[in-house]
Amino acid sequence: MTEAMTGAEMFLVRIGDAERGTCLDALTEHHRYGRLSAEECDRRQQAALEALTAADLGRLVADLPSLPTGVDRRVRRLAAR
DSSP, X not given: OOOOOOHHHHHTSXXXXXXXXXXXXXXXHHHHTTSSXXXXXXXXXXXXXXXXXXXXXXXXXXXXXXXXXXXXXXXXXXXXX
8 A cells, every 4th residue: 555645755756748748838928928038938948848856847937926827826736736
């Protein structure tokens, strides 16, 4: 039987392509709102593509405000598990 994971352990759970894609969408939106330069957006998107855990993705949007579209909330919820 698998034991229940703590919040910290969930933060380190490996993510997949769907989660990476959600983060890419959020970063693109932040670029469209002028919060990220093209270079910074590219850097963060490359990091998202290389991300292995929810923690990796969470760091990429941690300093950005919430978006009206809500796409970044999905990334933040994933990272907060």
